[in-house]
Amino acid sequence: MAAAGDAPAGLVGRDDELAALGSFLDVARTDGAALLLTGDAGVGKTALLDAAVELAVAAGMRVIRGSGIEFESEISFAVLHQLVLPLSAELDRLPASPRAALGVALGLEDGNTPSRIAVLNATLALFTEAANESPVLLVIDDLHVVDQPSIAAIGFVARRVTGRRLGVLAARRSGPDGAFRPTGVPELDVAPLSDGDALRLLSRRFAHLPRRILSAVADDAQGNPLALLEFAGSTEVSGDRAGWTGGPARDVNALFGDRIRQLPGRTRDLLLLSALEGSGDLSIVQSAGAPGGLEELAPAERDHLVMVAEDDRTIRFRHPLVRSAVVDGSTAEQRRAAHRRLADVLVDQPERRGVHLAKSTTAPDESVASVVEVAAQTSLRRGDPGGAVAMLRRAAELTPDPEEGRRRLSQAAYVAAWVSGELDISHDLLHEIKGDPAGQPIGATAAAALLVLATEGDADTAYTMLLPAIEAATSVDGPRTGDVENALFTLTLAAGYLGGPEYWQPLMDLLDRFPNPSPASAATLARVHHALGSMSDELLQRLDAEIAGLNEQTDTDVVIRTALVASYVDRLPECRGALLRVIRAGGAVGLSMPALIHIALDDLYSARLGAASDAAAELIALSNDTGYPLWAQVGHYSAAMAAAERGDLDECIEHCGRIWDWSGPRRVHRLVKCAHLARARAALGVADFDTAFRHASEVCAPGELPPFNPEAVWAATDLIEAAIRTGRLEEARAHAAAFRAAGVERISSRLALISALCTAMTSEPGEAIQRFDDALAISGIEAWPFELGRVHLAYGEVLRRQGRSRDARVQLESARNLFADIGARSWESRSAAELRATGMTRASSGSDLTPQELEVARLAAGGLSNPQIAERLFLSPRTVSSHLYRAFPKLGITSRAALRDALEAQGRSSGAD
CATH class of the missing domain: 1.10.10 (Arc Repressor Mutant, subunit A)
Structure with missing residues (x-):
């Protein structure tokens, strides 16, 4: 390392490193580049950074420096603050949303908690804005002690510099104390100097020392430049040394200590x-x-x-x-006194003040603990849940009142489980609370119940823990704390997964204590889950207003809970951007899984079936990796539904089997019903109506739309179609009437379309045509292509049965095209079969098969029995048998087994469809 006053370009033995830095800067100032220097303490990384800065300035680049500091590593975004502070003018030029995200994250302004991805994108936007004026070089030293949120931001920017005239140059110490290495960023290892270069450096700086002394210093310093200079500087001409014995970094530290003591x-x-x-x-x-x-x-x-x-x-x-x-x-007392004095100065910086106060205090002190808790809340709002958990733990340690200490620990446990996904930490915190002989606070109960529910699938135990705790906490007048809201939210989840009236009725009674809830509150979620039709127009308007501002919402928990309510009322498309930010942020791992659930459902409802499968697979993998198997089962449901609509029967059955194997023994009834819904839809796709009715009836009984069973809403068309096609017309009509009575058609265009389809399918023949026309006239139904395809298919089937083949072809062709566009292969095949039955597809010129004979023959060749063919084509089994009797001699065969080959040969010879 060069001493003060030495020109960095005159570094000894660093020609290769300087050449690499020069090449890096050439690319950085024109197209963007990133580079990480690694090496031992004192090996010269900082001197190389200085040299790069000198070269960059000479080349016209703007340099912004920051450095990790061990004693600030607990402060969120401490190093990012160093890098952003010189860019106040550029920050003011950013759009409002990224400017606010950075401002809140860095403590420069107040506001809602930014998601991690919002901060990362805003950081990149800021540095890009600066680089638009002139090339920018960001220099970060001591990356191994940079706070974790800043590390995430630096790594995010470093991987996206290409095309931005932006350079990111960082240095970190080798060894296990700095695990961070930005993925995809090139590294340059800074090695110790060779023996020859070490002697050259010493000879240049310490010409007054004899050669033998310089050789001895070089041997002891092992090529470490800082050790070379410090060892030589503390050596007399006689060779006497100031107490160093070997081991460069340790002995240099001792030499610095001696100089400081003087x-x-x-x-x-x-x-x-x-x-x-x-x-x-x-x-x-x-x-x-x-x-x-x-x-x-x-x-x-x-x-x-x-x-x-x-x-x-x-x-x-x-x-x-x-x-x-x-x-x-x-001394320890000197450090505590210094921390206290710094805390007294930093009264306008709650997080930093809390860190210093926490380190200045050894005995419990409520005034200090409350400041540290505020610091934790600041960390959480700024998008650092891990930092918030650490600060809450420290606040609990400093709390003299045991009950208040347990409350703070329970907050930490809930944040660890729900937001940051740190199950081990949450378990440890709950163990600490459980070991206390005093009563458990409701926050701890909420955290423990969430862990039991999400990790073990034991909804019954979670429910049993939470209900009496919430009843006790809300039995007296007073403010409803965040702990109560968290508990009620978890109770609603548990009751929803259990599903029986013995669970939801006490919950609904409890909700009387929560009048006028916000759209994203647990009380609203419980009411909507209980009865979708209870969502008033006024509450829907408030929810729409909440969703409209969701892209600016920086509190990730609010995003997730709003999206959860929105998922019941078909507002997920408007939540998608905010949900993707939560997923991409990376910091809130716990919330990433519910966000993925909603992304998968949005893809599913919008008929992006491949994307739904991909999101479900990502959810399953993340949930299994992090120990949240309940969310993995929801992923299996999304995957099963996507497979059902695509026509991948085997894949659907596999996912449903996984759900039943896991959820059944745990009495997670809602997921069991979800799997039955997927199996019913898959069976309908292949016209297996008996199987479809059996599974749809497991979701709910015909003629009922029971409370706390939202899957009954989504399964209504499946149950009604399966009932009709298996001769249960009265049951189908009763179910359509129950659906209309629920009053859900006003909530969304999709629910209006489902309600209209239920009515049209069960109407008298004279009314059915008008009911289908009414369904297709509903505004906004293009957003739901799968449901729209089902309407066209059912409409075409009714028209064909009434002998209106020309009109039927219009509807059936629309259905076939819609299903083809979204990849719903089995439903496309159903539509194509109906089209052929109208006579749209003819037999070859050499055959006198009628269109219906041809369709019967094709279905028989596909393995369907006469009753199954009859059911599918709305014929009697006797008519099917007659068609086959006439088709065999026309095709030149005598048995059913020869049908497939005969039809294929006919198609090859004629080119017929």
Whole structure:
């Protein structure tokens, strides 16, 4: 490492590294590039960064520097703050949304919690904006001690610099203390100097020392530049050494410690404040410890331990080992006093103040604990749930009141389980609370119930834990805390998965204590889940307003809970952007799984069947990897439904089997019903109406639309069609009447279309045509192609039965085209078969098969029995038998087994469809 005053370009033994840096800068200033330097402490990484800065400035690049600081690693976005602060003008030019996301994340303004992806995208947008004016080089030293949220931002930008005239150059220490390595970013390992280069460096700087002494220093320093310079600087001409014995980094640290101990006491105090303050802001150091001035820093400057900027606004330690030596050389009481003084200055920065107060206090102190809790809430709002959990734990440790301490621990446990997906931490926290002989707070009950539900699928136990706890917490007047809302939300999930009246009726009674809930609240979710038709127009309007602002919503929990309510009322498309931000953010792993659930459902309802399968597969993998098997089962349901509509019967059966095997023994009845719904739809696709009716009846009995069974709404058309096609017309009509009575058609165009289809399919022949026309006149139905295809198919079937073949072909061709467009192969085949039955597809010229004889022959060749063919074509089994009797001699065969070959040969010879 070059000493102060040396030109970086004159570094000894670094020609290869400097050449690599030059090439990197050439690319960075024209097309964007990223590079990570790695190496041992003192090997010269910082000197190479300095050299790169000099080269970049000479080339006209704007340089922005930041550095990881061990004592700030608990502060969210501390290093990102360093990088953003010089770009205030560019920040003001950003659109409102990314500007607000960065402002809240960095503590520059108040607002809703930004999602991690919003902060990452805003960071990239800011640096891109700066690079639009001139090439920009971001330089980050000591990446191994950078706070985790800043690491995520730096890595995100580093992987997206191409085409942006933006360079990202970072350095990190080798070894297990710095696990972060940005994926896809090239690395340059900085090795120790060779023996020859080490001697050249020493000879240049210490010409007064004999050659034998320089050789001894080189041997001991092992090519480490910092050790070379410090060891040689502490060696006399006689060869006497100032207490170093080998091991470069350790001994250099000891040498720095000796030099620091020789400084005046006031200088050491200021150095300690600077080391613990972390950002290098001299105004904070001055306010905390030197109201009269900073002259006492001069001895440390003269000894080249620190460098003060010319404007006297920032201080920089020569090397991280200097900072470590300053802290290591202080007493515990001195460190606590320094943290306290810094906390007194940082009253307008809650998170940093909380960190310093937490480190300044050893005995329980409620005033300190409350500040630390505020700091935790700030971390959560800024999109750092892991930091929030750590701060809440510390707040609990500092809380003198045991009940209040347990409340803070329970908050940490819930955030760990629901937001950050850290199950082990949540379990540990709950174990701490459980070990306390005092009563358990409702927040701890909510966290424990969520863990039991999501990890074990034990909805019954979760319900049993939560109901009495919520009843007790809401039995007296007073404000409803966030812990109560979390508990009610988890109770609603548990009751929903259980489904029986013995579970939902006590929940509905409890909701009387929650009047006028917000659209995304647990009380609204419970009411909508209980009866979809109970969603009033006024509440729908409020929900629509909430959704309209969801893209600006930075609280990821609000996004998820709003989307959950929206999923019942067909508002998921409007939530999609916000949900994708939650998934891409990466920090809120726990919330990524519910977000993936809603993305998969949105794809499914919108008939993007391949995308739905992909989202379901991602959800299943993430849930299994993180230990949330309940969410994996929801993924299997989405995959099963997508397979059912595509016509992949085997895949659908496999996913349904997984659901039944896992959910059945755990009495998770809702998921069992979901699997029956998927199997019913798959059976309908292949015209297996008996199987479809059997499975659809497991979702709900014909003629009923029971409470707390939302799948009954989605299964209505399946149950009605299966009932009609198996001769249960009265049951079908009763079910259509029950659906109309539920009053859900006003909620969305999809529900209106489903209701209209149920009515049309069960109407008298004279009314059916008008009812189908009414269904197709509903506004907005193009957004639901699968349901729309079913309407055209059912309409065409009715027209064909009434002998209106020409009109039937119009509807059936529309159905076939819709199903073909979305990849619903089995439903496309059903539509094509109906088209052929209208006579649209003719036999070859050499055959006198009628259109209906041809269709009967094809179905028989496909393996269907005479009763099955009759059911599908609305004929009697006797008529089917007659058609086959006449078809055999026309095809030149005598048995059913020869049908397939005869039809294929006929098609080849004629080119017929």
